[in-house]
Amino acid sequence: MFSSTNWRKTAEAIAIPVGALLFSLVLFGLFCALCGKNPLAVYGLIYKSAFGNWRAFQGTLLRSAPLMLTALCTALPARLGLMIIGNEGALVMGGLASIIVGLTLSFGSVTPNAAQLQQVSGIPSFVVLAGMAIAGIIAGGVWIAIVGALRHYRAVNETISSLLMNYIAIAIMNQLVGGPIKDPGETIKASSFALPEVNRLANLPATRIHFGLLYGIIVCILAYILIQHTTFGFAARTAGGNVKAARIAGLPVGKLTIIICFLAGSCAGLAGMAEVAAVHGRVNESLVAGYGYTGILVAFVARYNPIACTLVAILLGGIISSGGALQRNLEMPDATVLVFQGLVFLVILYSDSLYGRFKIFKEPVITAPPPPSTSTTVPV
Amino acid sequence: MSTHRNIIYVPRRQVIRGLLATAAFAATTKLAGCSSGSETGTTDTAGDASGKPLTIGFVYVGAKDDYGWNQAHALGAQEIAKLPGVKLVEQASVPETKEVQEVMRSMIEQDGATVIFPTSFGYFNPHVVEMAKQYPDVQFFHCSTLWQDGMPTNIGNYYADTDEGQFIAGRVAAQSTKSGKLGFVAAKPVNPVIRNINGFIMGARSVKPDIKMQVIFTGDWNVPVKEAEATNSLADQGIDVIGVHVDSPKVVIETAEKRGILSSGYHADQSALAPKGYLTGTTYHWGQIYKEYVEQIKAGKKVADGGIVRIAQGSLKEGYIQMAPFGPAVSDATKKDAEATTGKFVDGSLVVYTGEIKDNTGKVRVPKGTTYKVSDPELDKVDWLANGVIGSVS
Numbered sequence: 001m002f003s004s005t006n007w008r009k010t011a012e013a014i015a016i017p018v019g020a021l022l023f024s025l026v027l028f029g030l031f032c033a034l035c036g037k038n039p040l041a042v043y044g045l046i047y048k049s050a051f052g053n054w055r056a057f058q059g060t061l062l063r064s065a066p067l068m069l070t071a072l073c074t075a076l077p078a079r080l081g082l083m084i085i086g087n088e089g090a091l092v093m094g095g096l097a098s099i100i101v102g103l104t105l106s107f108g109s110v111t112p113n114a115a116q117l118q119q120v121s122g123i124p125s126f127v128v129l130a131g132m133a134i135a136g137i138i139a140g141g142v143w144i145a146i147v148g149a150l151r152h153y154r155a156v157n158e159t160i161s162s163l164l165m166n167y168i169a170i171a172i173m174n175q176l177v178g179g180p181i182k183d184p185g186e187t188i189k190a191s192s193f194a195l196p197e198v199n200r201l202a203n204l205p206a207t208r209i210h211f212g213l214l215y216g217i218i219v220c221i222l223a224y225i226l227i228q229h230t231t232f233g234f235a236a237r238t239a240g241g242n243v244k245a246a247r248i249a250g251l252p253v254g255k256l257t258i259i260i261c262f263l264a265g266s267c268a269g270l271a272g273m274a275e276v277a278a279v280h281g282r283v284n285e286s287l288v289a290g291y292g293y294t295g296i297l298v299a300f301v302a303r304y305n306p307i308a309c310t311l312v313a314i315l316l317g318g319i320i321s322s323g324g325a326l327q328r329n330l331e332m333p334d335a336t337v338l339v340f341q342g343l344v345f346l347v348i349l350y351s352d353s354l355y356g357r358f359k360i361f362k363e364p365v366i367t368a369p370p371p372p373s374t375s376t377t378v379p380v
Numbered sequence: 381m382s383t384h385r386n387i388i389y390v391p392r393r394q395v396i397r398g399l400l401a402t403a404a405f406a407a408t409t410k411l412a413g414c415s416s417g418s419e420t421g422t423t424d425t426a427g428d429a430s431g432k433p434l435t436i437g438f439v440y441v442g443a444k445d446d447y448g449w450n451q452a453h454a455l456g457a458q459e460i461a462k463l464p465g466v467k468l469v470e471q472a473s474v475p476e477t478k479e480v481q482e483v484m485r486s487m488i489e490q491d492g493a494t495v496i497f498p499t500s501f502g503y504f505n506p507h508v509v510e511m512a513k514q515y516p517d518v519q520f521f522h523c524s525t526l527w528q529d530g531m532p533t534n535i536g537n538y539y540a541d542t543d544e545g546q547f548i549a550g551r552v553a554a555q556s557t558k559s560g561k562l563g564f565v566a567a568k569p570v571n572p573v574i575r576n577i578n579g580f581i582m583g584a585r586s587v588k589p590d591i592k593m594q595v596i597f598t599g600d601w602n603v604p605v606k607e608a609e610a611t612n613s614l615a616d617q618g619i620d621v622i623g624v625h626v627d628s629p630k631v632v633i634e635t636a637e638k639r640g641i642l643s644s645g646y647h648a649d650q651s652a653l654a655p656k657g658y659l660t661g662t663t664y665h666w667g668q669i670y671k672e673y674v675e676q677i678k679a680g681k682k683v684a685d686g687g688i689v690r691i692a693q694g695s696l697k698e699g700y701i702q703m704a705p706f707g708p709a710v711s712d713a714t715k716k717d718a719e720a721t722t723g724k725f726v727d728g729s730l731v732v733y734t735g736e737i738k739d740n741t742g743k744v745r746v747p748k749g750t751t752y753k754v755s756d757p758e759l760d761k762v763d764w765l766a767n768g769v770i771g772s773v774s
Contacts, residue, residue: 055489059482174599187571187760189502279478279506285600286476286502324483327471328491334443334472 012361017303020351024343031339037330049325050318062209064310064317066091068216069271070295071302071309072223073144076264077158078304079227080257081240086147086162087268088292089169090140094269095276096173097139098132099283100181102195102276105131110181112193120196128199133215133273140269141262143169148261152254170288177284191284201278212274216310219267223306226263236260268292294320297341301348316341433467434494434678436460437487439480440472441500442602448628451648453499453523456666460674469493476502484511488518495519495677497670501526508535519683521673523666525691525760536683538669538692540700541754542572542646543579543732544725545662546623548703548718549644550583552659553621554591555714556642562593563614564623565632567601569773571760576625576646576662578766579732585768594619595771601627611635621659633658642709649704658707660718668699693755697726739764740771 029039050060073087100110105128107116147165150156178190201211227233239246239253246253271291276283298316302308323337356362436457444454450472461468469491474480480503487493488511496518498508504526512520512532521536553562562584566573577595584591594617596610603626611632614622621642624632629646630653636643637654645651645661669692681687694700703722706715724730731753737746745764752758763773 049486059486062478062482190570194505275477281506284502289475289477289479320479321482324471324474324486325490328469328487 006363008361008363012355012358013303013305015361016351016354017301017348020347021301021344023351024340024347027343027347028340031343032332035332035336037332042326042330042332045325045329046319046322049322056321058207058209059321060314060318061213062317063320064313065210065213065216066271066275066291067295067298067313067316068220068310069212069267069274070292071298071313072219072267072295072306073140073264073292074296074299075302075304075306075309076223076227076260076267077144077148078299079233079240080236080260081243082148082151082257082261083159084144084147084162084261084264085159085296086144086165086169086265086292087295088288088290089162089166090143090265090268091272091275091292092166092169092173092287093143094136094140094266094272095283095287096169096176096272097269098136098273099192099195099276101135102128102132102199103181103193106196106199107193110193111183117193120198125199129201129277132277133270136269136273136276137266138269140272141264141266143269144265145258145262147265148258151261152257166292170285173283173287174285181283183282186284189284189286192282194282195277199277200281201274203278210274210278212271212278215270215274216313219270220306220310223263223267227306232256232259268295271295294341297345301344319344433465434674435467435469435492436674437484437491437493437496438468438470439474439483439487439496439498439500439503440470441476441502442473442627444470444472446628447630447633447650447653448626448647450499450627452664453497453666455648456664456668456670457497459667460670463671463674465678466674476500476507478507480507481511484508485514488515493518495521495673497521497523499523516684519677519688521683525693527690533684534682536673536688536690536692538673540664540666540669541693541695542662542664542701543575543754543759544696545701545703546576546579547583547586547725547732548721549623549660549662550580550585551587551721552706552710552714552718553580553623553642553644554584554587555711555717556659556709557591557621559618559620560588560591561617561619562591562621562623563611563617563619564593564595564769565607565610565614565626566595566597566624567626568599569597569763571762573625574765574773575759575762577623577769578762580623580644581766581768582732582737591768593623593769595765595769597771598626604628604631607631608635612639615639615641629661645704651705651707654707656707657709658704659710660706661704663702663704665699665702669694695725695754696722697728733759738767740767740769742767 032039032042049056051057070087070091073090074084077084103110105123106120108121109116143165147158147162150161151158177192181192183191183193203210204214227236235251236256239251239256243253275287280286294316298309298312302312319340320337326332326336327334438453438457440450440453442450444450457468457470460466469487471483474483480498484496484498487496498520501524504522504524508520508522509531512535516534519534519536521538523538525537525539527535527537564577564580566577581593584593594614596614598606598610607626608631611622612635621644622632622636623644625646626632629650633643633645633650633653637657642657642659643654644659647664649663650661651658676688683690703718721730731751733746733752735746735750736744736748739745765771765773
C-alpha cells in the first residue's frame with residue numbers, strides 16, 4: 001500500500017483499519033463500563049503499562065516478537081487468495097526441528113547420555129543457532145507447503161486442512177517428547193533435553209528482548225519487498241486476484257502456491273526456533289502458547305501487509321502486556337484482554353465489507369471522451 | 381475483474397471461511413480455558429500491623445474459579461490475604477512462556493512483591509529459575525519438588541502428597557457403589573496422576589478386594605470435550621462412581637451428575653457442582669502451608685540461608701490436604717470409616733504403599749514387608765497401574 005501511486009487507495013487502506021480499531025476501543029469501553037470501571041482509566045492504564053516507558057515498552061516488544069513471524073504465515077498466502085491458519089502447527093514443527101538440530105550439534109545426539117551432556121561440542125554458538133534457524137525454517141515451510149500442495153493438486157480446502165494440521169503437529173510433538181527424544185530427568189512434564197546455555201539465543205544489547213524481534217522485523221521487511229517489488233510477488237498477487245486470468249497469462253499457479261506456502265510456513269517455523277532457542281531452551285507442551293492463533297489476528301488487522309504486521313504485532317503485544325496491570329491494578333477479570341482481542345478481531349473483519357463504500361476514497365469519475373467514430377462492435 | 385480492491389484482495393468467501401474456522405477454534409481452546417464468571421476483587425487487603433506490608437505475588441496458569449488446581453491455590457492465597465500486614469497481588473491465566481517472567485518481573489518492580497508463588501509446574505524451568513537469578517533478594521516458592529543443586533538458592537519448593545486422600549476417597553467409593561464398577565478420568569499417564577489412580581483403587585480394594593476400575597486417559601490437562609466423552613462412556617458401561625484427575629474436574633463432575641451417577645472430586649471442593657452425586661474428594665489445603673510461610677518470612681527467615689526449609693512436603697497429618705465435605709450419597713457408616721482411616725494415616729498406623737502390591741499385569745511391584753511413606757522418593761518412580769485397574773499407561 002505504501003508503493004501505491006493512488007493516494008486515495010492508500011488513505012482508504014489506512015483509514016478503515018484505524019477507524020475499526022477506534023470503534024472496537026469504543027465497544028471495549030462499553031464493556032469496561034459494564035464491569036463498573038471507568039473506560040478512560042482503563043485506556044490510560046493500557047497505554048501506561050504497554051508503552052508508558054522504556055521498561056514497559058520492552059515487555060511489549062518481547063511479546064510482539066513471535067507474533068510478527070506467525071502473522072506472516074497467514075499474510076503471505078492471503079495475497080495469493082489462500083486463507084491459511086496453520087500458524088501454530090508450523091511454529092511447533094519449526095521448534096521441534098530446531099531442537100533436534102540444536103541438540104545434535106551441541107551434544108552429538110538428540111538424547112545425550114550423562115557423559116555427552118558434560119561435553120558440549122566445540123561448534124561455535126552462531127553455527128549451532130544458524131543450523132537451528134535453518135531447520136526451523138525448513139520444517140515450518142514444508143509443513144505449510146503440504147497444505148499448499150494438497151490445495152493445488154487435490155483441491156483440499158486449505159483453511160480446514162491447515163487448521164487440522166495444527167493438531168497433527170502438536171500430536172507429533174507430544175509423541176516425540178513423550179518417547180524418542182524425551183529427557184528422562186523431566187518426570188512431570190514430558191520434555192526434550194535442554195540446549196546448553198552457551199547455545200541459547202542472546203538478548204539484544206542492554207535489553208531483555210531476545211534476537212527473535214530482530215528476526216521478525218527483518219523477515220517482515222523482506223516479505224514486503226518480495227510481495228510488492230519483485231516479479232514473483234507480482235505474479236503471486238495476480239494469481240490472488242484472479243486464478244483463471246493468471247493461468248491464461250501463463251503464470252505457474254501451482255508452483256506459486258507451493259512456494260508461497262513454504263515461505264509462509266518458514267516464517268512461523270522461525271518463530272518456533274526463536275521461542276525454543278531464546279525462551280524455553282527445550283521443547284514441551286509450553287511451546288503451544290497460542291502465538292499462532294494471535295498471529296492470524298495480527299495478519300487480519302494488518303490487511304496482510306507485512307510491514308503493517310510489525311506495527312500491529314507491537315500494538316497487540318502492548319494489549320497483551322497490559323493484561324496484567326488490568327488484573328492487578330483494576331481487579332478486572334483475567335479474560336478482559338481476550339475480550340478486547342476478540343472485539344478488535346470481529347470489528348476488523350466486519351470492516352472488510354466497507355471497502356469501496358465511501359465516496360471520498362473513490363477516484364473521481366472522469367467522463368470518457370466519446371469513442372472515435374471508426375470503432376465499431378464486431379458482431380460475433 | 382480489476383476492481384479498486386485488487387491490491388489486497390481476498391475473496392469474501394475465503395474471509396468468512398477463515399473467520400468461521402478461527403472462531404470455532406478459538407471458542408473451543410482459548411475460551412474453554414477461561415471459564416465463565418467474573419472474579420471478585422481480592423487484592424489490597426493489606427493490614428498495617430508492622431508498617432510496610434509484605435507484598436506477595438501469586439501467578440496462576442488458568443482461571444481462579446476453575447474448580448480445580450488454580451482454585452485450590454487461589455483459596456490458599458485468600459487465607460493469607462486475611463492476615464494482617466499482607467498485601468496480595470494476583471494474576472490469572474498466565475501462559476508458561478516469556479509471559480510469566482514478565483508477570484513476575486512487574487509484580488516485583490511495579491507492585492513491590494518480595495515473595496512470589498508461581499503456582500504452575502510448568503513455570504519452574506526456565507522461568508522461575510531465570511527470575512530467581514535476576515532477583516536474588518526476592519523469595520520464590522514453587523509448588524513442586526524440582527529444585528536441584530546449582531539452582532538459585534532463593535527458590536523454595538512445597539508439595540502435598542495426595543495418595544492418602546485418594547485412598548480414603550477410594551474407600552468411600554467402594555462403600556457407595558452399587559454396581560461394583562468404578563471409573564477414573566485422568567489427564568496424562570505421568571507419576572502424580574498414576575499415584576492418584578493407584579491410591580484410589582488400593583483404597584477401594586481395601587474394602588472390596590475384587591473391585592475393578594476402568595481408567596481413561598484424555599491425553600491432556602484441559603480438554604473438556606474429551607473429559608465429558610470419557611465420563612459418558614464410563615457411565616454407559618454401567619460404572620456408577622467416577623474419580624478424576626484433570627486440571628479442572630468441573631466437566632467430569634457435572635457430566636456424572638447429569639448421568640445420575642456418583643463422583644469423587646480432586647484439587648478443590650466441587651460439591652456445589654453435583655449436589656446429589658458428589659461423594660468427597662482430595663482437596664489441597666494450600667492455605668495451611670502459605671500461612672506457615674508468611675509466619676516464617678515475617679520472622680525474617682529466608683530460604684536462601686536455610687532459615688526456611690528447602691522443600692516443605694506434607695499430607696493429611698500436616699494439614700496440607702483435606703477431604704472435601706461428604707455429599708448426601710455417603711452413608712453415616714462410610715463417613716465414620718473415612719474419619720477412622722484419616723486418623724490412621726495421621727498417627728502413621730496405615731501407609732498406602734504397603735507390600736505386597738502387584739500391578740495390573742500381575743507383577744509384584746512392592747514386595748512383602750516393604751512400605752513406602754508418601755514422601756518417599758521411591759514413589760516418584762511409580763509408572764505402573766495397581767492391580768484392579770483396567771487400562772494401561774502406554
